[in-house]
Amino acid sequence: MNIPLIETKNLTKYFDTPRGKLHAVDSVNLAIGKGTTLGVVGESGCGKSTLGRVILRLLDATGGEVLYEGKNILNYSDREMMNMRKSMQIIFQDPYASLNPRMTVSEIIAEPLKVCKVADSEKKMDEKVSLLMDTVGLDERFVNTYPHELDGGRRQRIGIARALALDPQFIVCDEPVSALDVSIQAQILNLMMYLQDKRQLTYMFITHNLSVVKHISDEIAVMYLGQCVERAPSEELFRNPLHPYTSALLDAIPVPTLKSGSRRRQIIKGEVKSPINPKPGCRFAARCPKCKSVCNEEDVELKEIERGHFVACNLI
Amino acid sequence: MPDKLLEINDLNVVYETDDALVYAVNGLDLTINKGETLGLVGETGAGKTTTALSIMGLLPDKTGFIKGGQIKFEDIDITKATENDMKLIRGESVSMIFQDPMTSLNPILTIGDQISEVLELHKKSLNKEQISKRVDEILQLVGIPPDRKGEYPHQFSGGMKQRVVIAIALACEPKLLLADEPTTALDVTIQAQVLEMMKDLKEKLNTAVLLITHDLGVVSEICDRVAVMYAGEIIEIGTTEDIFGGSYRHPYTDGLFGSIPDLTRSTRRLNPIEGLMPDSTNLPEGCKFHTRCCKCKEICKTVNPQFKINGTHFIRCH
Numbered sequence: 025m026n027i028p029l030i031e032t033k034n035l036t037k038y039f040d041t042p043r044g045k046l047h048a049v050d051s052v053n054l055a056i057g058k059g060t061t062l063g064v065v066g067e068s069g070c071g072k073s074t075l076g077r078v079i080l081r082l083l084d085a086t087g088g089e090v091l092y093e094g095k096n097i098l099n100y101s102d103r104e105m106m107n108m109r110k111s112m113q114i115i116f117q118d119p120y121a122s123l124n125p126r127m128t129v130s131e132i133i134a135e136p137l138k139v140c141k142v143a144d145s146e147k148k149m150d151e152k153v154s155l156l157m158d159t160v161g162l163d164e165r166f167v168n169t170y171p172h173e174l175d176g177g178r179r180q181r182i183g184i185a186r187a188l189a190l191d192p193q194f195i196v197c198d199e200p201v202s203a204l205d206v207s208i209q210a211q212i213l214n215l216m217m218y219l220q221d222k223r224q225l226t227y228m229f230i231t232h233n234l235s236v237v238k239h240i241s242d243e244i245a246v247m248y249l250g251q252c253v254e255r256a257p258s259e260e261l262f263r264n265p266l267h268p269y270t271s272a273l274l275d276a277i278p279v280p281t282l283k284s285g286s287r288r289r290q291i292i293k294g295e296v297k298s299p300i301n302p303k304p305g306c307r308f309a310a311r312c313p314k315c316k317s318v319c320n321e322e323d324v325e326l327k328e329i330e331r332g333h334f335v336a337c338n339l340i
Numbered sequence: 341m342p343d344k345l346l347e348i349n350d351l352n353v354v355y356e357t358d359d360a361l362v363y364a365v366n367g368l369d370l371t372i373n374k375g376e377t378l379g380l381v382g383e384t385g386a387g388k389t390t391t392a393l394s395i396m397g398l399l400p401d402k403t404g405f406i407k408g409g410q411i412k413f414e415d416i417d418i419t420k421a422t423e424n425d426m427k428l429i430r431g432e433s434v435s436m437i438f439q440d441p442m443t444s445l446n447p448i449l450t451i452g453d454q455i456s457e458v459l460e461l462h463k464k465s466l467n468k469e470q471i472s473k474r475v476d477e478i479l480q481l482v483g484i485p486p487d488r489k490g491e492y493p494h495q496f497s498g499g500m501k502q503r504v505v506i507a508i509a510l511a512c513e514p515k516l517l518l519a520d521e522p523t524t525a526l527d528v529t530i531q532a533q534v535l536e537m538m539k540d541l542k543e544k545l546n547t548a549v550l551l552i553t554h555d556l557g558v559v560s561e562i563c564d565r566v567a568v569m570y571a572g573e574i575i576e577i578g579t580t581e582d583i584f585g586g587s588y589r590h591p592y593t594d595g596l597f598g599s600i601p602d603l604t605r606s607t608r609r610l611n612p613i614e615g616l617m618p619d620s621t622n623l624p625e626g627c628k629f630h631t632r633c634c635k636c637k638e639i640c641k642t643v644n645p646q647f648k649i650n651g652t653h654f655i656r657c658h
Contacts, residue, residue: 067527068498175616176384205383206554210599210612232527239601239610276532278557280584280600292529296497 027093028055029226030079030194035088037071037078044301048074050250051088053326056243058193061220061227063241063258065234065273067296071250072230073117076196079228080112081105092194110140113187117199119179123171129182130167133157136189156185161215177208184215194226202233213240234277238262243332246270249299249307252326256333266335269308306338314339345516345548346372346395351409353390353399353572360621364390366572367409372516377542377549379563379580381556381596385617387572388552389439392518394418395550396436397426413516432462435509439521441501445493451504452489455479458511474511481544482507482537499530503537513545520552535561556596560584565652568593571618571628578653590655591633627658 037049048071056062064072077083079090081097089096097108113136116122123132133153136142143149154164160181171179180200187195197216201209217240219225231237237244237258244261246254246269254267265271272292292311306312309319318338326336353365365387372378380388393399395411397418411418413434416425438444446454455475459466466474476486482503493501502522509517522538523531539562542549551563559566560580567577568590576583576590583593595613615632618624624631630640639658647654 067529177616206556206596206599207383207613208616210601210610211614213601214610214612234528235601273529276528278531278535278555278561280556280560280597293533 027058028091029058029093030054030056030228031091031094032079033089033091035075035078035090036086037074037083038086041300046300047250047302048299049078052247052250052252054245054252054255056194056226056228058226059220059224060242061229061240063237063244064228064230064247065232065237065244066247067232069296069299070247071299072232072247073198075247076114076198076228076230080109080114080196082114106140110142110190111193112196113190113192113194114196114198115180115183115187115200118203119176119183120171120203122183123179125171128168128170129157129162129174132171132182133185133189136186140190142190152189156189159188159219160185175208176204177211180204180212181215184212184219188219188223191223192225194228196228196230198230199232200229201236202231209236216240234274246273249296249302251307251336252334253308253336254334255326260330260333264333266329266333266340267308267337268312268314272313306336343374344371345374345376345414346370346550347410347412348391348395349410349412351391351394351411352407353387353394354405354407355400355403356405357403362620363623364404364572364620365394366623368569368572368574370567370574370577372548372550374515375542375546375548376565377551377563379559379566380550380552380569381554381559381566382569383554383617385620386569387620388569389520390572391569392436392520392550392552395516395518396430396434397421397423398430398436428462431458431514432512433514434516434518435512435514436518437502437505437509437520437522440525441498441505442525444505445501447493450490450492451484451496451507454504455489455508455511458508462512478507478511481510481541483533499526499533502526502530502534506534506538506541510541510545510547513547515548517547517549518552519549521554522551523558524553524555531558538562556600568596571620571623573628573656574654575629575656576654578655582651582653586653588650588655590629590657591635592629595632627656 032052032054034051034053035049036051039046039048052075066072074083078085085098090098100108130153133156134149137149137152143152162178162181201212204212220227229237229240241258244258245252248269254270265274297310304323305320306324309315322338324336324338326334329335329340348368348370351365351368355362355364368391382388394406395418406419452475455478456471459471459474475489479486479489484500484503523534526534553559563580565579566583567574570592576593598611601610613632618628618631626642627640627645630636637658645656645658647656
């Protein structure tokens, strides 16, 4: 394993609500190696997107550290951060809402270049924009079109071009394909993997789609109510899921094969609890088929069971 | 021979916009038998939802028109039915589950009121007590404790709201249920719960279901037969075994399968279909898929293929 590009230590984010503290991200420890992809999966509301945004400092953390090549970026001043942002970018979930409808494609892609004052002349800027459009497979003729004239797949390509504009090393991909049709989804995934190979990019890939995450990730972190409950290399996680939540989650995926109709699955009952002032003990205890009394009393730590395979469960 | 519940013959639907005519559904033939679950699969814009709206008689007033063909539900031709006739069919014999449970419930009525509204409209013979009893029953059926019927939609989670929507659709025990992407907006664990519930309900009530989705995994879980739709046409239809296990498939269906990352094998690259759906204001001649098809021949560009039949398996390809 090479030195991690991004590392979080006890990273925590609480939101204040009228009813108490909402534990969106609770002491999460992660490490992402350079040029690799960490997939982050979990149900809606488990804090996946918040985690991504706290790492990029788009939201202020309540506690903990975010280390970029060993330096804690949470202490950086605004000016230092501005410089830092060139190497950390984000691709948003909704290609319909994350592009300014009043800007043309070229203006959108050029905006990061302008903000960070990278290109020194108009001509250089235009060259850079057309190079980027070429990289993500957007035709030259779309330069002066507006986002509403394009379909979802092309819009997501604009989002990717914008994220690549500053030659970042690290990109948070927040559900980049979930708003797209399967055939378009596959095109975008292929593009992202191609770019990773070519530019040595590091991805943090947030999604709730487990088959996508297996396809693209080297390592997967499973989140439940703000906590990371299991982390393992992608093959290992699918072959040998240890946490009861992970196995339930894997079991719930509908598989497009013949046999699945007759298969009777283990379905977890109930729904995600409220993350406001959670009780001590394992967060998953209320829905867990293997729950014992100890699970409701003691907090659980993430432990390394096998090399590279971390689980937070009292029973293992 | 199973009993036909719904029969669609050569249905054509167009949307008239200021600029152009949008050919949403083109010569669609489809039958649904009693008690059967038929999956309707295809990409965005293939005309899946338009088909469902035509069956419900809910096409938008000023822009959507049925330009030909019939939709026969039992003995009634829905394309010729008056609005009053439709009011009797809709909700009672045919009902629909919409895609987004967050927006298809009325936020200012309690869920109990929303379920009893259907019963008040269609079952005039029931008195207040009987209605309230039926509401309790139906909530129990979809797994919501009946004592929560005085609560408002915002007090429920996404999965619970979708159960409420299903409860409303099932209140009158319809013969046909149109489910338009009922689980797309839900998480996998909740999706598994809802699918399991729909399977159980189908067995209990013997309702026929038209399940519209783009998720082939969901289809293999609960459907008896599958129809694949592309650019307003059915291009392939067959039993679930035909489509998922068959030796020969339409190139488009193959492409859909190739786009799904396989959980059991690890491949570095996916094999998606190149290009995009044709613009439905300006459809190509011949086979509508030929512009994206990797096996395209000369004949595909000019002649629209007829169905090739192999038992229960129909493929529209040369």
